[in-house]
Amino acid sequence: MIKMPHPGLRVRIAATIACIVVAAVAILTLTVHFLVVQNRINQQRDAADANLVAAMGIYRSTGLRAFDSQLNDPQVPAGLRNALTTDGSHGTNVSGRGTRDLWAAGRVGDDLISIHTTFQAVDASVAAVDRALLFAGIGTAVAATIGGALTANSLSRRLRLAARTARDIAATAGSPRVAGQPETAERTLRAAVGAGEDEVGDLADAVDAMAARLAARLRAEQRFTADVAHDLRTPLTGLVTAATLLDDSRPAQMVRNRVDALTELVEELLEVARLDSGVETAQLAYAQIPQIVHRAVQRGVAKGEFTADAVVVCSDDSAVAVLTDPRRLERVLSNLIRNALQHGQPPVRIEATGDRIVVTDQGRGFSPEFLATGPQRFQRSSASRGQQRGTGGHGLGLIIALGQTAVLGGRLHFDNAPEGGARVTIDLPGAPPGRALQPDPSAAGIGE
Template sequence: MSPAKIPWWRSLGSRIALAVVAVTLAVLLPVGAYVDYQAAVDARERLRADTLNRLDTASALFRSFGQLRYSATTDPALVPTELRRVAVGQRETYFDGDTMWAVERLSAEQILAVNTGAATLQQQRAQLERSLGVAGLAAAVLGGSLGWLAGSRLSRRARRGAAAALRIAAMEPGVTATQPGRDEVAALTRSVDQLADALNGRIDRERAFTAYAAHELRTPVTALVSAAELLGEDEASRLVRGQAGRLRVLVADLLEISRIDSDEPAQLTPTDAAEAVRASLAGTGISGLVRLVVASSGPVLVEQRRLDRVLANVIANAHRHGRPPVVLTVDRAQITVEDHGAGFPDWLLSGGPRRFGADGPTRGHGLGLAIAQAQATAMGGGLSFSNPIGDDGSVSGARVTVTLAEPATAPSRDGVVPVRPSAT
């Protein structure tokens, strides 16, 4: 997936912010609950002490003057049941959630009780809980924001590195993925550049070997083919000629690959699409292998030699791996070659042709479509692959669509438009 397509809720910054908020809440919730519990216990003990002080004063006044003060009562019916069995001379307290009671048994028949409401205590606890909630929310928001800022910076560096890695994978020259810093992202992007350098070095060595092998094999293979033509018509001779012919085609393809890898610029000339296709079919001698259909035509930019190779390879692949009839359709800048075989394999549809990645009932060396795609790209166009579906819902063949560039501006005085091929 491209880094630009990653939704924000899956980004590294969002996950770090969420993790910071989760850790903050995980710490604050038990701490807040403990603080709230301890504050409630402390407030209840202060209320108990205050009520006992009031009981002391009320008891002294009642014993000395027989007066009931501080909301004191001697009516046992008003005293909570839990305090009515207090022994003579003993004191007890009881909190029912709303009121703190304190009682003293004056005699077997008489009990003195005072009470203090807990409304103030409840208000203080509610205020404390609100304060703890606001503080916790503020801490979570602050922590999440700081986590988002730190994570977003880290995410931006990772996205830049990933985008650069995609450009490196597309063989774009002069691109590096290394990001500044001394953390894991910087180390990872440096490793990507090191890997890319190693792979590019290996590719350069393979290209050099391919070019060297193709040039060195061209002369002996030509001699071998010429010698094979002098053999008789027996089965062994035909086998030798056939294998020599395959070797000649392989060497020709390797030479073509070395030319493509050398980034030789294409010399494009404006011409009519249908006329260019007819010239290719006639020049390569494959006009009898396809049925040509011209739906519409128009001006395109082509280099005839490259177009010849594109059409020859695509049509040869259709006959090698598909079934006739093979139909070539020209529709302005789009040229479609369609056979009626089993279709392309899934790996080719998803990733395009690979060098030496042949497949099918008749296996080749896997360079034909790769060369065709590279040559079409060099002319500013491209190749696309699909499997058309028949009326019965099954694959009815393989289809290759060659897209050519159309002249957007007037050509130069000599009619040639130079275009440097893209990296393949």
């Protein structure tokens, strides 16, 4: 069954106005029609009654019948006959629908004088009035519909602008900023809908106030993250130094492991703070994506982060060069691979073609909640994927990957592969055609 799209607000407003106007015009036309018909009937009654009174006078004085009157006609309606009981009384009776029968009768002594005529209730004059009302009604309905459509279109346009602006603000409000990117707080619904003092303006002001409060709260949380990371760095430096002076016993090794984990957390917090502040800038160079992917995997294996058989790379070695920051892209890939191995199942498959990289694990995939909200700070991907086993990390790996991809001008997309497993796609801006490949730096990745 095909589901029809719901009509927009402007269509519904215009249709409502058109229906109301058509109903009002129809009621008015019928009312005027009945009034004109009734007025014609009254005119015929008055004319017949006047002729009857004249005929009664002539008959009383001369005994002659005038105006085609009849004397004691048995076809006079019984109701009219019974109503005329006294000398000089007279009245009229109208019956029928299209063609009306008009009887006018009066009592002169013991005799009943009557005049019978027929007439069309809707004659040429009434039909002319009906046509004029019909044309005027159609014109009024068309004009009202056009006016309603224009008014509804103006209202709908303002609401669409407000909705589009609200979606844009919502899409970028929680994203890391890139150096030189404008603050989202500068974009307001009031500016989108205009300065009109109406319900749409009131709604825009209310949403702007809510967005301002949420933005202020978000900035406060970002400042708190940065302040905590900086304040922890000084005592952590002393703790690292002290841990190096311990012996090689198992308790000392456990202390050093915890210190290393705390050091990694502080470094991740500092990196998130830098991404939030928008100070990160990409060092762009032309490079081939497959080469960056292979280098990132080799570096992870060399550092002992994962084994060589835990990652499978499928690449197109004939891919063209793209303009990117190789070291920053390696950092993104490293985070995605570690996250996939911690919260999914090996082997992790990496497909590198052109300006796109797809990382897929063999786990249970992302949960609907994760796909709806995206990565959140200090929420581990294991919880997002519905797995119960304990895993390492602090829930910042995907946040950092998201922010670093934004610095590169790319986009990170999370979904589940059709055959199963979580899938993360990196889309990078492509390089202009015809540019020669430039050597890229091969130094260690950022934040490592």
